[in-house]
Amino acid sequence: MEKRKTFSYAKYGYLFSLPFILAYVIFHLYPTLYTMIIGFTDLKGLGKTSFKFLSDPFLNFKAILTSELFRTALKNTVTIWIINFIPQIIFALLFTAWFTSPRCKLRGQGFFKVVFYMPNIMTAATIAVLFQALFSYPTSPANDLLMKLGLIQAPFNFQVDKLSAKLVVAFIQFWMWYGYTMIILISGVLGINPEIFEAAEIDGCSGAQTFFKITLPCLRTIILYVLITALIGGLTMYDIPRLYLNGGPDNATLTTNVFIYNQAFSGSYLYNRAAAASMIMFILIGISSVFVFRMYREKDLKKTDRRRRHLAAKKEAVNE
Template identity: 40%
Template sequence: MASAAQRRIKSISYAKYGYIFILPFFIVYLFFQLWPLIYTFILAFKGNQSNGENFVGFENFNHLLFSHPYNIADTRPGVDREIRKAANAAMAIDQQHQDFVRCLKNTIVLWIGNFIPQIALSLSLAVWFTDAKLKIPGKGFFKVVMYMPNIITAASVAVLFLQLCADTNYSAATILGRSLGLLKDGEFFNMTKDIPSQVIWPPRVVVMFIQTWMWFGNTMIMLMSGIMGINPSLFEAASIDGASSGQVFRKITIPLLAPILVYTVVTSMIGGLQMFDMPYLFTTSKDGSHIKNIETIAVYIYGKFHSGSIEPSYGYSGAASVILFFITGCLGMIIFYLNRDKDEIAKKKQRKKLAKQFKAQNKQFGGLSI
């Protein structure tokens, strides 16, 4: 029975307190996140450097996404001044396109190269850790150790690995490589050497290794909690029916884990597109040297609006951000589309069909429904 006081309280509207409680969040959000996002979109349509205040339409997108052919002979001295000027301008624009495509390619390569080993490792570990039949001692300890690389400052990790994998006689990677017989005497682990054509893969592999090293523990724990959420009686029934562990994995674990796997893929992809600390610190490691094969799209965006002594190119930076925004959105939507609940959709279709039939029947009987 509601007392008089309770009834009185029910009649008071507390809606205004709801607004008051969520107000700080939305003020800060509008000011520090939504407006910067809109502003980035605006900047994408403005010019670069000294031309920063003028709207230029889709010029930035055009420069980044399409190549601008030019004749290299026209840029040499001795050619007519006007032609040379035009060719130089075209070359500069084409350089933007090449830089952007290179960074995008690096990002994709680095993401694939760290995601595949990472998901393989964490999925297998998660399955083994949650398997009640296996008797592995010290599970808690392993979990703690494997998650640990994730909490260490990425900047420290980058500096640390740069030291450990330096192209010197005394770096840990060289010493380990020599003692394992992978490197001959006089050779050293070559990662930071400033010859772009020769160092495509070593720096990439190091970055992929670091990313896997840092993230597999995190992914493993998320997948483990997903597997533990699966009804244990399913595993029990499978084991009574004599299913092998491979069959259990393919027929039970994977299908029921699908939503969490998709979540992992999407968050990892968004994280991969944001990869910054490691490539940034590697590319600025030595004076003058620039390891072009690990420069990611985040480093590109950052470099454009934060270019030190040169006037920043907000236009290119904004345009690249907008492209990144749409890539993120599309990837997310594709994956969610592929993974939508097919049973649920089939049921919905059936329901619609039934409703139609019902309507048709009603009409036959001269029902009033329209």
């Protein structure tokens, strides 16, 4: 009886997931395959949809990989991502340590969390244009502030200098995402078994020791999650560099996605080149995610054993 019941309802499992499957095939899988195919063709020119396969199928890929501009874009993307991610994770961890430590008991935590997270929810396009106004030349709020504080004597042109343009883009990314990362990490800490912290407390661990020896190792998977999502977000960065300075000055803030957009939707509408570049990015993102994941796993395996024994010993000590 029971068996027949489950059997007869199985069709609803298929039926209810059908809309998802259909939408996925039509709007996600098909465009992905189509992008891949376009990468091997001669499809270019505004409004064109017909194409022929190239006699040298990898011509577009070769052109992209040898293109100076694409390499610059890739280098910029990685540089900007690293400059933004390192301070982001450091400050997120610092605030996590402060906000979750029972020794600090900071007041107004709720307020700080709400304020730190706020930039993340605002339209990136708006923020990019806002920062363009904030850092414009010669009069701008940033220049005004820095001059009032006596840090600079004359207004500085942030948008012509290549390094400062990159730094501002990285800063915007940092500014938009550190609050998000912090909240994820805090929720991770709150998910750790409080007994472990109690044990550390009784053993006389200092705040720093607790953080580095207990909190951080327990946060491994969450940090991995943050790292991978940030990596994917960083490698597909578009809104900020595009609207802040449109890739300039002198391609200093040109990211790969801005490059792809420019190839496909301006100039000579090189859809095939853009598709090839997209696929290269697709593969790069895949490889780097797997790489991060692997690296983490291997380290984890080595350490878990040691940690387990260590924690078991600690718990025993507490029980005694």
